[in-house]
Amino acid sequence: MEGIHLNDVHVQFDHPSGITIAVDGVTQQVPPRSFVSIVGPSGCGKSTLLAVIAGLQPATSGSVDINGRRVTGPDRDIGVVFQEDSTLPWRNVRENVEFAMQMAGVSKGERAAKAAAAIELVGLKGFENSYPATLSGGMRQRVALARTLALQPGVVLMDEPFAALDQQTRIFLGAEVRRIWEQTHQTVLFVTHDISEAILLSQQIWVMSYRPGHVIDVIDIDLPDERDASIVSSPRFNELHNRVWTSLQKESMRGFQDVETA
Amino acid sequence: MAVGIEPSQQAPPKRLPPPRGARWRAAQRVPQGVRSAAASAVLLAVLFVLVQIGVASGALRQTGLPLPTEVVGSTLGLLGTGGFWSDFGRTCLEIGASIVAGCALGLGAGIVFWKLPLLGRVFEPYLVSFYAVPLVLFYPMMIVLVGINAGSIIILSSIMAAIPLALNTRTGLQGIRPVHLKLARTLQCNARQTLFGIAIPAAAPMIVAGLRLAVVYALIGSIAMEFTTAQNGLGYRIRYLYETFDNKTMFAYIFVVLILSVLLTVLMAMAERVLLRGRR
Numbered sequence: 247m248e249g250i251h252l253n254d255v256h257v258q259f260d261h262p263s264g265i266t267i268a269v270d271g272v273t274q275q276v277p278p279r280s281f282v283s284i285v286g287p288s289g290c291g292k293s294t295l296l297a298v299i300a301g302l303q304p305a306t307s308g309s310v311d312i313n314g315r316r317v318t319g320p321d322r323d324i325g326v327v328f329q330e331d332s333t334l335p336w337r338n339v340r341e342n343v344e345f346a347m348q349m350a351g352v353s354k355g356e357r358a359a360k361a362a363a364a365i366e367l368v369g370l371k372g373f374e375n376s377y378p379a380t381l382s383g384g385m386r387q388r389v390a391l392a393r394t395l396a397l398q399p400g401v402v403l404m405d406e407p408f409a410a411l412d413q414q415t416r417i418f419l420g421a422e423v424r425r426i427w428e429q430t431h432q433t434v435l436f437v438t439h440d441i442s443e444a445i446l447l448s449q450q451i452w453v454m455s456y457r458p459g460h461v462i463d464v465i466d467i468d469l470p471d472e473r474d475a476s477i478v479s480s481p482r483f484n485e486l487h488n489r490v491w492t493s494l495q496k497e498s499m500r501g502f503q504d505v506e507t508a
Numbered sequence: 509m510a511v512g513i514e515p516s517q518q519a520p521p522k523r524l525p526p527p528r529g530a531r532w533r534a535a536q537r538v539p540q541g542v543r544s545a546a547a548s549a550v551l552l553a554v555l556f557v558l559v560q561i562g563v564a565s566g567a568l569r570q571t572g573l574p575l576p577t578e579v580v581g582s583t584l585g586l587l588g589t590g591g592f593w594s595d596f597g598r599t600c601l602e603i604g605a606s607i608v609a610g611c612a613l614g615l616g617a618g619i620v621f622w623k624l625p626l627l628g629r630v631f632e633p634y635l636v637s638f639y640a641v642p643l644v645l646f647y648p649m650m651i652v653l654v655g656i657n658a659g660s661i662i663i664l665s666s667i668m669a670a671i672p673l674a675l676n677t678r679t680g681l682q683g684i685r686p687v688h689l690k691l692a693r694t695l696q697c698n699a700r701q702t703l704f705g706i707a708i709p710a711a712a713p714m715i716v717a718g719l720r721l722a723v724v725y726a727l728i729g730s731i732a733m734e735f736t737t738a739q740n741g742l743g744y745r746i747r748y749l750y751e752t753f754d755n756k757t758m759f760a761y762i763f764v765v766l767i768l769s770v771l772l773t774v775l776m777a778m779a780e781r782v783l784l785r786g787r788r
Contacts, residue, residue, distance in 0.1 A: 300694060301694075302690065302693060302694065320693045320694045320695075320696055321696065322694075322695060322696050324694070325694075326690075326691075326694045328687050328690065328691070330685070330687040331687070332687045332688065332690075332691050334688070334706070334709070334710075335786065335787050336709040336710075336712060336784075336785070336786060336787060337786070338786060345695075345705070346695050348705075349692075349695045349696070349697050349701055349705060350695070350696075377785075377786030377787070378786075379786060379787055
């Protein structure tokens with residue numbers, strides 16, 4: 247039972263005006279050491295699904311197993327990279343990267359060595375003593391990524407980590423994440439609303455429908471493992487892009503109508 | 509000159525004449541702190557000279573101000589007397605104890621109000637209105653309860669210091685970005701780790717601002733209550749000298765209180781730099 251297994255996961259929110267079904271019966275698996283992306287229109291429950299997998303949000307019904315263990319709450323073996331800037335402004339880059347290990351009780355010497363390696367991996371060498379206030383948004387996300395990777399979690403969950411960044415930084419960081427993944431081969435589940443980003447990064451894409459969210463299409467990305475941003479102009483990339491877009495289009499339209507009639 | 513302060517900086521090539529405005533740029537390289545300290549020193553010196561001239565020429569006769577040089581002289585004279593050190597020690601003890609107790613109380617209350625929002629909501633209006641009350645007015649009551657001693661002053665000054673700190677701490681903790689608390693959860697931080705690793709440092713800008721207020725309130729509270737009724741202390745001495753028309757010595761004591769408050773402010777600024785390292 248390696249990897250991430252989702253068994254009929256449902257999530258619903260009760261509020262005074264009624265019930266919102268955010269996730270409606272998702273049964274999928276992320277094979278170990280693979281990179282899977284979830285693509286869907288905004289409000290489709292993809293971030294909710296990720297929160298359930300991270301143990302931050304209980305599922306209404308159904309279950310999640312990670313590497314053979316049932317998820318009942320947050321776990322340090324599940325690394326999470328958030329959409330918002332989660333760097334700690336009172337710590338410099340090295341101290342930020344060491345933070346997760348410090349909370350986990352890793353010894354000082356080991357912490358320093360692992361932090362140095364993680365900082366090098368994300369390309370922040372030379373910025374160890376800089377404070378987040380002096381770094382760009384992209385660099386801060388690298389710090390958050392290094393902090394997660396330094397703990398060497400069994401799985402890494404990324405919740406639109408580059409959504410707040412500009413297009414260029416986003417493509418560049420996407421390629422970096424792909425390069426890092428090729429080195430570490432951790433199990434990654436990546437949430438995004440950017441189709442190109444998903445295709446560029448992943449081995450498999452799950453397309454989620456608008457609320458109530460469920461997986462409507464699973465697309466294997468048969469692009470070569472060694473890829474960089476230049477693959478965006480290849481015919482195969484365009485075919486895959488069209489395929490994802492066709493699945494997504496209907497759902498996005500449905501989302502729009504829903505908003506307009508609401 | 510800047511060269512003396514930053515010896516590591518490269519000397520300009522000798523043959524070229526320094527460009528226009530080079531002196532000004534060199535001045536800008538001097539650390540901000542040194543520049544503002546120099547500015548304050550110059551300002552004080554100017555004020556000192558102006559008052560000196562004013563008093564000497566008789567223009568300020570109405571104010572009853574003694575010559576600044578005499579005040580400095582009698583202040584230096586005070587330093588050799590045991591009575592001065594006894595007053596000074598008592599006031600320092602009161603201020604120090606109320607800062608420590610007030611900070612502990614304020615920080616603790618702020619954290620409790622954050623952890624138990626219901627309690628916070630119930631108590632906040634009282635704290636806010638208490639904040640506006642001159643608590644010095646309760647000093648007579650405290651004297652009846654505790655007696656005319658340092659204890660009653662410390663208790664009231666501590667409360668005065670604690671209130672702004674409690675309010676600021678609560679506001680700061682409530683303003684923590686949710687993603688930081690989410691991070692703490694994903695890292696399985698226990699309550700202690702979350703409080704000291706995330707919550708307090710995240711709220712630090714507000715807490716430090718509250719700390720500044722706490723120190724000021726402890727100072728004002730202690731001196732003002734001594735001034736009202738006490739048997740010892742700088743505030744008491746100033747009042748005593750004022751009632752016995754010993755103008756010169758009174759101003760020497762006032763001068764000491766001024767130095768004490770400037771010293772506390774400088775200490776707080778230094779603490780702020782350390783506590784808010786890396787932030788804007």
